[in-house]
Amino acid sequence: xxxxxxAPDSPGPMKTLLFGNVTQRPxxxxxxxxVRALERSGPTxxxxxxxxxxxxxxxxxxxxxxxxxxxxxxxxxxxxxxxVCLAGGLYLARESRQLFPGATVFAGLALSDPLGLDASLDIxxxxxxxxxxxxxxxxxxxxxxxxxRRCDPATDPELYRPLGLPxxxxxxxxxxxxxxxxxxxxxxxxxxxxxxxxxxxxxxxTIPARPPLESPPELCAGINRARLMLEFAVLDDAEGRFRGxxxxxxxxxxxxxxxxxxLIDPFEHLSDFFEPGIEIEVYRSVEELTERAAALLADExxxxxxxxxxxxxxxxxxxxxxxxxxxxRDVGEFRLTTTLEHP
Numbered sequence: 224x225x226x227x228x229x230a231p232d233s234p235g236p237m238k239t240l241l242f243g244n245v246t247q248r249p250x251x252x253x254x255x256x257x258v259r260a261l262e263r264s265g266p267t268x269x270x271x272x273x274x275x276x277x278x279x280x281x282x283x284x285x286x287x288x289x290x291x292x293x294x295x296x297x298x299x300x301x302x303x304x305x306x307v308c309l310a311g312g313l314y315l316a317r318e319s320r321q322l323f324p325g326a327t328v329f330a331g332l333a334l335s336d337p338l339g340l341d342a343s344l345d346i347x348x349x350x351x352x353x354x355x356x357x358x359x360x361x362x363x364x365x366x367x368x369x370x371x372r373r374c375d376p377a378t379d380p381e382l383y384r385p386l387g388l389p390x391x392x393x394x395x396x397x398x399x400x401x402x403x404x405x406x407x408x409x410x411x412x413x414x415x416x417x418x419x420x421x422x423x424x425x426x427x428x429t430i431p432a433r434p435p436l437e438s439p440p441e442l443c444a445g446i447n448r449a450r451l452m453l454e455f456a457v458l459d460d461a462e463g464r465f466r467g468x469x470x471x472x473x474x475x476x477x478x479x480x481x482x483x484x485x486l487i488d489p490f491e492h493l494s495d496f497f498e499p500g501i502e503i504e505v506y507r508s509v510e511e512l513t514e515r516a517a518a519l520l521a522d523e524x525x526x527x528x529x530x531x532x533x534x535x536x537x538x539x540x541x542x543x544x545x546x547x548x549x550x551x552r553d554v555g556e557f558r559l560t561t562t563l564e565h566p
Contacts, residue, residue, distance in 0.1 A: 236265035236266070237265045237303075237304040237305050237551060238265060238266045238301070238302065238303045238305070239264070239265060239266070239267045239268070239303055239305045239307055240267075240268050240270070240297055240301060240303035240305070240306045241261060241267060241270070241307045241309055242271075242289050242306070242309065242313050242315075243271065243272075243307075243310060243311065243313065244271050244272060244273045244310075245269060245271060245309065246271065248437035248438060249435055250310070250311075251438060252437070252438065252439055252442050252477070253310070253473060254309060255439060256378055256382060256439075256543045257377075258309075259382070259543065260379070260544045263544065264544075268297060268301040268303070270289075270297050275289070275290055275292075276292075277290045277292070280311065281312050282312075283310065283312040283338075283342055284339065285341075286312050286342050286345050286346045287312045287313050287314070287342075288314060289308070289313060289314065289315050289316075289319065291319045291322075294315060298322055303323070303327060304327065305330060305554055306327060306329045306330070307332065307550075308329075308330070308346075309332050310334040312335075312343070312346060313346075314346035314349045314350070315349065316349075320349075326558065328352065328554045328557055329349070329350045329351050329352070330354070330550060330553075330554070331346060331349070331350040332353075332374055333355045333356065334356050336356060336360045337360050337363075337461065337468070338465075340357075340363060340465075343355065343360075343371075344363065344364065344367050344369065347364065347367075347369045347371060351557055352553055352554070353369065353370075353371050353372070355372075355373065355374065356373075356375060356376050356471075357470050357471075358492055359465075359468060359491075359492075361373070374546060374550075375495065375496070375541070376471055376496075376541070377541050377543045377546045378473050378477055378479075378480050378543065379439075379480070379542065379543055382439040383439065383443050383477050383481050384443065384480060385447065385482040386443065386444065386447040388448050390447075390448055390449060391416075392416050392450070393415035393416045393449070393520055394411060394416070394417045394418070394451045394452070394486070394516060395420070395445065395448075395449035395451070395452050395453065395478075395483075396408060396417065396418070396419050396454075397436065397445075397452075397474055398421075398455070398474070399421075399422055400421060400427045400428055401455075401460045402459075404455055405427065405429050406509075407509055407512065408430060409429040410509055411512070411513065411516065412429075412430045414516075414517070415520065417453075418433060418445075418449060419432045419433060420435055421433070421435065443481060446478050446481040447481050450483070450519075450526065451519060451526070452477075453486050454475050455487075455488060456469040456470060456471065456472075456488050457490075458470060471490075471492060471493070471496055475487060475497065476496070476537055479533035479534050479536065479541075480537050481534075482533070483530050483533075484502075484503065484504060484519065484533060485497075485503050486503075486505075486512060486515060486519075487505055487506070488505065488506060493505070496541065497533060497536060498532075498536075501529065504529070
């Protein structure tokens with residue numbers, strides 16, 4: 224489900240029951256765009272597990288079971304064609320799935336791979352369709368006999384859009400502290416006005432960190448007040464075999480949707496999303512990062528053109544509407560295949 228064109232026509236409207244903590248800060252920045260796209264696609268009922276008695280959240284570090292009572296309550300007023308578990312390691316037990324009509328399709332979306340891969344591998348067999356946002360993890364699914372699919376990061380260009388605000392910062396960074404990131408930010412701050420919006424309560428940053436941007440309006444405004452976004456693709460804080468590998472998050476897409484270019488360390492799949500030097504700027508060392516940042520900050524027409532092209536790329540193929548369209552097609556194909564196999 225990577226947003227590429229070319230697929231059979233989408234099926235008609237489907238009723239979707241979604242389990243996900245979609246209004247929880249700061250996760251709503253990532254999850255609300257998916258919900259909005261599903262709601263545009265057809266009738267959608269959202270159930271937030273964090274409000275369910277007996278639910279034990281795991282932050283995608285371990286499987287998180289949706290209590291049967293919550294499933295029964297949802298089914299009392301809503302009969303879905305599709306059930307989606309969105310992020311957080313959420314899944315339904317077989318006994319709960321048996322409460323639904325036989326034609327119901329169950330889809331799981333893992334948004335924390337590879338960091339949450341162990342939980343994803345445990346719950347993926349409980350779904351008819353399972354998606355990962357990290358292509359490098361697909362071989363791990365294959366090793367377990369799981370036919371996972373790509374669901375590349377995406378965004379909502381209405382929630383995140385150009386606001387015309389005067390920029391106050393040269394470079395904006397959002398995310399977790401690591402020694403590597405702190406050192407890069409420290410060196411950049413010696414030359415540029417750098418804004419770091421850290422996770423709440425994290426005081427390890429060398430430069431003063433600002434509060435987190437935990438809702439789409441806050442995040443959109445924060446990005447609009449910056450000239451450039453900084454992103455670290457390398458997983459320097461990961462454990463195990465994925466340490467030192469790289470992945471795409473949707474932070475560059477947030478920035479692109481706002482018309483703000485991103486500075487990013489290159490990796491294998493980057494060109495799947497943005498064209499280096501045209502829609503995004505890459506760096507391979509702190510020295511090169513400093514040079515590229517200085518050049519873009521000094522060349523306003525090129526910076527604006529890069530932001531314009533980045534937003535156009537997102538609009539063309541990286542919105543959650545694209546992802547939901549492909550999900551709907553996958554559901555249609557799954558139903559057709561199931562019918563042919565079991566008439």
